[in-house]
Amino acid sequence: MSLFPFALTYTGWVALCLAMSRHAREILQREPSPLQRHLLRAAGWIALTVSLFLAAARTGWPIGTVEWFGMLTASAVSFVLLLTYTPRLAAGLGLGLPVCAAMVTFWSA
């Protein structure tokens, strides 16, 4: 499992979550506009899809797909737990994680 696809699935969940008004109110203290919600939803699905392709590119489709499902579960569980206790941090990591993962990948490469 590489870090970057995992981080991307996390970002995907954050975007999909912010597109829901109940959670957006809780995290951002305001209601996103319909356009923003559409964009967030699209961004979420794109992030999840891209992470699948990245995982498959690394280890091949059979293992990559299974890894991707595992990452979806792991990132969703961590996000939901963080969202319960520190919602702002949970959402912030949506941007922070991919940046960190990219840096780690860059440094170790």
Add this chain to the structure above:
Amino acid sequence: MAPLTPAYRLAVAARVVAAIVGGYALAALATFALAQFLPMTKAEASMTATLLSFLIYACAVIWVFATRRKEGFRQSMAWLHTWSGLVVGWILFAVFVTGTLSYFRPEISQWMRPELRDMQTQPGAAAKAIATLQQRASDSPRWFIRLPDAREPVVRATWRDPNAEGRRFKNAVFDPATGEEVTARDTRGGDFFYRFHFELSMKPIWGRWVVGFCAMFMFVAIISGVITHKKIFKDFFTFRPKKGQRSWLDAHNAVGVLALPYHIMITYSGLVTLMFMYMPWGVQANYGDNREAFFDEALAVTAETPAANQPGTLADVEPMLLAAQRHWKGANASMITVHNPSDANSRIEIRRDNEGRLSHSNQSVVFAGATGELIAAAGEPAPATQTHDVVYGLHMANFSSTALRWLFALCGLGGILMVASGLVLWSVKRAPARVKLGRTPFGHRLVEVLNIGVITGLPIAIAAFFYANRLLPVGLAERPTWEVRVFFAAWLLSFLIPILRPARAAWKAQLLAAATLFAALPVLNALTTQAHLGITLSQGNWVYAGFDLTMLGLAGLLGLAARYAARTPAARRKPARNKAETLEDLPAEAERA
């Protein structure tokens, strides 16, 4: 709740019988028919039909219960979910726990033989193991030799003893450097959890049927649970702590939904691992009683060559390993089977490892034992068979990637928590009824005792098993059996406090006991062996160090659970701010409480 009139009880009993027996009959018939009429080769049709059979069974069960109530489909599914989950829940919990441990079967086996700490994989291990077996078991019809790898750097040999009565297979662990049997304490190691996972330490045939039955109803519970969960998307990211029943339901839904692909996969693939035993009718339809023909055709299991009944010798195995490697374009061997080792017609079958693949398909290469000549190699299986092999491989999870195995283990933990929270939820949901009644009915008390005894008792028993491994005298006769006895004794004792004490006190005491036992395990390991964290961490020996660290992690999780049990008073439930909203918020399942 519907009144428990005799007529109502009879109706429920009739449906239960119709679902279990009738559902199986329907699935068996459909499998038999599909195997005959699917437009494929015989082997592929049998395979496809058998793979589909459990889906047919599940649909039949859903169908039987679908019209149970006037309140509608979702209500009847809520009923089915609640009761199918409760009835098989305790066994499922044990199956999930031991199954998750089995992802680390080689590592557990290693840890339980601390004398093997410094073993390293060695070239030439296979030839040395064969030399030893030639001395010790030359009259055996078959040897199985598991080659060393990083997870378990020893050779494990199993062979059939032709003279033995009763248990016909013998096991031994060999040093890869010398081929000699290692001098390590006798233990069943991780194999105990692995066998328990699908046989429950019962007679294999009984245990497998019981686990299969529970897995089938797990599958039914998953499907009915998804149907019952009204707001699967709206509540996807929702967990509301400290709200009593609401929180338990949220937690149950979260671990269920977020790991849903895993739950479906692991339940169905579990049924598939033993599908020819549970549902033999697809093979029966095309092959009658000649099941061997099917396995030869579909699974490319190499047909056994009859012995020539003339003495023969074995050629050097190392060139055969190299030839097999060339055949697999560089992949490594994981297992060697030697058929009729002392016969002129001996066969050496070499199986490849699972590096970089999901499928558990049999990619064996077969050599003539006497000459070392390559005789046969398994090809790519046909589509339905390949599907079977991938599903099987997904369940076994012998992946080369450590990260992927850990992801599976985390999902397995999700499954454990899902079953446990479901069982607890049954009790929590009925707390208001108990308050209203002013007493605890026997059924409620029974569920409570079983919940505590199983959910906290199994971790205690597992810890006790590891303690026994370190504390029982090394020379004790039948040592492996004594380890298992300690396991079951500890588990039985774990029912004592739940029976004698109120539920909350029992939860707290036993969770705390389990946490303490796991936390102290690395300490005990340091006191009794040279394979403790002080040494293994500095050596970078992650098999042993990883085990100890995982025990500390488990202790932390159990400690958190104990703290939670100690903090939340049983009867305290926040009054709902807005009753109407709260009721509407609860899924259909909860309204029936």
